[in-house]
Amino acid sequence: MVNETQHTCSASSSSKSDGGSSSGSESSKDSSRCSTPVLDADRHERLREKMRRRQDSGDKWFSLEFFPPRTANGAVNLISRFDRMGAGGPLFIDVTWHPAGDPGSDKETSSMIIANTAVNYCGLETILHMTCCNQTKDDITGHLQKAKRLGLKNIMALRGDPVGEEWEEEVDGFNYAVDLVKHIRNEFDDYFDICVAGYPKGHPEAESYEADLRHLKEKVFAGADFIITQLFFQSETFLKFMKDCQAIGITCPIIPGIFPIQGYHSLRQLVKLSKLEVPQEIKDVIEPIKDNDAAIRNYGVELAVSMCRELLDSGVVHGLHFYTLNREVATTEVLKRLGIWKEDPRRPLPWAVSAHPKRRVEDVRPIFWASRPKSYIYRTQEWDDFPNGRWGNSSSPAFGELKDYYLFYLKSKSPREELLKMWGEELTGEESVFEVFTCYITGEPNKNGHKVTCMPWNDDPLATETNLLKEQLEKVNRRGILTINSQPNINGKPSTDPIVGWGPSGGYVFQKAYLEFFASSEIVTALLKVLKKYELRVNYHIVNVKGQNITNAPDLQPNAVTWGIFPGREIIQPTVVDPVSFLSWKDEAFALWIEQWAKLYEEESPSRMIIQYIHDNYYLVNLVDNDFPLENCLWQVVDDTFELLN
């Protein structure tokens, strides 16, 4: 009786190519900012509770729909897009189910793995779509178990497109989305939040609009928590639908699906698949400009903005769901013009919070992975508990090995040719390496005219915060102190500070100055002599690739280097210098020389041997200035070292 195809926009969007290229440049710390608003509750509430809280508080929100990419390269780009669009503060994103693309597999492009990446590595609340048509109960249960294991908490339950022309109901099979909703509730109780699809004009295959509403009610009464609608072209369409839903007793949230028109052909294709009719007045505008992509997109943005304004002004709409077609520009512009894109999303912590339920209490990490948060999440994914309040006594579980440096979500966004342009087609000595580090810091082009916008230890340009130290960093890199991580000292800035702030408003944030670099043994020998003068003030850890370790840290205790004081809260100390995990970081930091840089060159080539020499002979050093209220003394330490060397 119920005729329901897969949530149409999803079905159609899965036939689109992953067209967007990585655009814009975010500073590394900016892009690692968590997109969820700052309230702790957001880390602990489930999606339906977040929605309810926003509704109560009157805060308008938005969500973003993506489809899985076709290629591994597409996946790398999509993940960058998650980071960039996540920065605008969506309440959630959703990833469509692509039955033809082995959606439940471990492939890097599968729906399951893309949703996993969004949750765990990008820290986004995520809904995974799932269709049930033509699948066995065991298949479905297997997919759901896997989703649960990966930390996914939300499922969009859909029927999906029947395969073949003649489709017949199977007895006791999954014939409709409602069967999937019931199955999820039977097998997984209340674990998942469940979303279902609604059709403002009625499903094209339904007997009638009224019959379709009744089917929707069945899905909700079977256990769905909220509804996302098919796209529509006029706000009245949605508002009437919502009223009709309420009239028959559907009281859960109903979220309008917004589709900003982005081009003539994509619109035609979508309309064909979803069997929707485009209103005449829209056709009248579009036809004359059908060959002017920019004009159509501008019109699409205008149209979407004005329709969204009407929806939000109606008072009954609290959130807007965007069919992005995996593109950024149009959706971002609509959101910015509506004023619901968060220009400066508050960071709950100074690093990217993972949205995996297991990691909800996590609030301390070693500083070493500041520019490689996804690597940290990957290497700690097997941990059963995550540090909360304190890092603890350094007896934390082991870090996972990083055997596959080409793991797709750790892969550099830049292809080999670009890396060679940035880091040098041919190195002539250690000085050419110093030059690369210096260009990365200054932002100036190298001698071949190429800007160095990433390094093996940092896939993004210099963070805004690090920019504060630019002048000093340039000077020391030029002389062979090859910096890969640093932070200035901060003595009580407001938690709302646009550069260094994090956490709830009304608080104060603090930092100890930190500097981490590679340096030759000659420099390290001089440095150790200088450090004697700073014995009580500066803590250091110095290690080479073989693990020879020199430190003045007492009893292998962690040193808190970032902390915040907030109204009515306990102290939060989100980053520490931990001596034990430094040794795990050391393996990664040294390996990146070889895996990301040396291997760009032929074996036994001079360039490769130079990098290999540095890898084998340099030391990795970290320094903390404990006297955070005084002027940072680490530059003086470095100056003294150079002076001693002269």
Place this chain on the structure above:
Amino acid sequence: MVNETQHTCSASSSSKSDGGSSSGSESSKDSSRCSTPVLDADRHERLREKMRRRQDSGDKWFSLEFFPPRTANGAVNLISRFDRMGAGGPLFIDVTWHPAGDPGSDKETSSMIIANTAVNYCGLETILHMTCCNQTKDDITGHLQKAKRLGLKNIMALRGDPVGEEWEEEVDGFNYAVDLVKHIRNEFDDYFDICVAGYPKGHPEAESYEADLRHLKEKVFAGADFIITQLFFQSETFLKFMKDCQAIGITCPIIPGIFPIQGYHSLRQLVKLSKLEVPQEIKDVIEPIKDNDAAIRNYGVELAVSMCRELLDSGVVHGLHFYTLNREVATTEVLKRLGIWKEDPRRPLPWAVSAHPKRRVEDVRPIFWASRPKSYIYRTQEWDDFPNGRWGNSSSPAFGELKDYYLFYLKSKSPREELLKMWGEELTGEESVFEVFTCYITGEPNKNGHKVTCMPWNDDPLATETNLLKEQLEKVNRRGILTINSQPNINGKPSTDPIVGWGPSGGYVFQKAYLEFFASSEIVTALLKVLKKYELRVNYHIVNVKGQNITNAPDLQPNAVTWGIFPGREIIQPTVVDPVSFLSWKDEAFALWIEQWAKLYEEESPSRMIIQYIHDNYYLVNLVDNDFPLENCLWQVVDDTFELLN
């Protein structure tokens, strides 16, 4: 073969009366300061490790011997003495075993319970003496198990005095201290540190000096960790003894027992019991002045100081053990003149740390018990885990009920008559109560000329830190805001600050301003109106005796109000305002009105009814100013409240 009586000084001292009266006035926070030095290691190391570390570092130390009191009142005085003498920084204290006084019982005067109090409530590393003569194996094991259960970690193993004239060895019985040492090691493995007694002149009952040395070696080889010697009168006696011990292979620490002569009669009695001979030159000085107590004590101090100097100068003595006879003056003077009494012992935390092994990691407590740390320890003694790093999510185990308000170590040091003089023989209204609070703050005598040196919520005069707020406190108490706890805000003072400092040196300490008081419902109504203006800045909890609770704290989270940042460490936040434990404190704070104050008066007397009225109708209020870098706004809040009332 070995003839060894109970460690003589202990035996004799147990016949002394508990003569000292509580003297001097310590501020409440001073007396709650932990006496152990500030290094974390001191909380985690066992006694023998602490000794070894002091020996390695060259830091001289001292320890103090006490005997159990005969009366409950004597116990209250002895505990105050533990607090005062503990403030000088002894490495440990020891409590003698008094076989005639039911030493292993639960009586408040038993050796076991006094040692328990020293460890748990005064935070002192403690050795419990134990004798084995005339006891069954089961008795001894029972005592040791009980000691372990109470958190005692150190035993002084002694034979004790045989009962009766004719004493014969029992086969397989406990005939000598060495049997007890072996038994402890057999039954409790390495749990206890074991101390044994050494006799610099040889035991009086031993066949010879050499034979006695061999017996001592037996005790050490059976598992003793160190030796404390019988008293002696000349440094050469000890130095020769030490050399002789080393010559036969005794390598463990040997601590000289020092007895400052305090009076003619106590010396005579001691000498008789210990069968020691007083050197002729000492007799020559003492006999002529035997009726002049002060002169003898001065001479005794001189003698002890010069002998101790010789011992310390020898280079082989690292610690000195004092037979105090439960008196303070002579020993304290000797220690001060030697320069090893810590005038300003560093506090590891701003509250008194318990020395119970279970509580070693404890480093967070609610601020409410700041003046009643022993009560806090008592009410949490059943907890299995103690907060470390963070207080947590308020789901901590329940606090114990305080049913017996006369529990001896919570009892006021002042007798009823004194309390009546301080708090008023007859109250005429709420204003007379305001007057008592005001006099306590100002230190001025009340209208009957008596100073108010304690209150039901604070058994000591005002803390130095609270003195900083004196002027403001006086003003508000006079008008009926009856303060019982407060701290000023602090924005990064050195951890070595003599008034507010705590923790290792090189750190910085911080506080949020805190104010806690009782007030009438009229005041509270005005206060709540005023607090609206301070909504984001001030957190409050307001509760009456029935538990009606008004707060603006989010999600019942604790608020850290004291914290410290140290070189190479994680953040320490030792005090919090915790909404849940505030309700347990509320029970105690209200009950103290009745138990300590109302019950001084006849039932149905007007005075008693006034206190009862306050108990039934006032509110307990706490306020935190979250903006610690700004000037404390809590006085403004209170001023605004009074203005509104006018």
